[in-house]
Every structure is written in structure tokens, then in C-alpha cells.
Amino acid sequence: MSAVETKNRACRVLIIEDDQDDVFLFRRALDSVRSLLERDIECEQVDNGLDAIFLVSREEITRAVQFSILYSGRAIPVATDV
Numbered sequence: 004m005s006a007v008e009t010k011n012r013a014c015r016v017l018i019i020e021d022d023q024d025d026v027f028l029f030r031r032a033l034d035s036v037r038s039l040l041e042r043d044i045e046c047e048q049v050d051n052g053l054d055a056i057f058l059v060s061r062e063e064i065t066r067a068v069q070f071s072i073l074y075s076g077r078a079i080p081v082a083t084d085v
Contacts, residue, residue, distance in 0.1 A: 013043040017058065019075040021050040029074060 016033065020026050026048050033044050047070075049055050055073070062069060 011042070013045045014040060014071045015069070016044060016046045016072045016074060017055060017070045018046060018048040019050075019052060019055045019073065020048065022076065025076050029076075 018026055018029055020029070030046055033046065037044050047058070049058060052075070055075075059070065059073075
């Protein structure tokens, strides 16, 4: 991919957060830096780590464009022993 194509490609952000107030604030912060990046920002949001793993795995299988940024407001346990 050329430098021009990379610059024009949207920055894809996956927000992993279940608190909709935090999602709102994060999206608002992204809106404020959109002009600095000189790129569009596409956001997707899931409520938990399991949904995030599913979404990222599905994109790898379909060879879709990967996310540029994964954001989580807290640590996400992948597996726990009970």
C-alpha cells in the first residue's frame, strides 16, 4: 500500500467499553483530533472482551481491513479459572 493510500484510509477504532457515558466521551475526544490526523475516523463499539475477540477474529478470517486502534477503559480478562 502506498503512502498516499495509507494517509487517505480511515483510522478504524474499536472501543471496548460497556459504559455508554465513557463511549460518548471517547468518541468526542476522537472528534477533536480528527483534523489533526487528516483522516476520517470510523468507530465500532462492543460491550466486552469476548465480543471484541469475536469481532477481530471475524475480520481476520474475512481479510477485512484491521482496526488501527483498540481501546478499552479497563483491563479485560481473556480467561479465568473458577
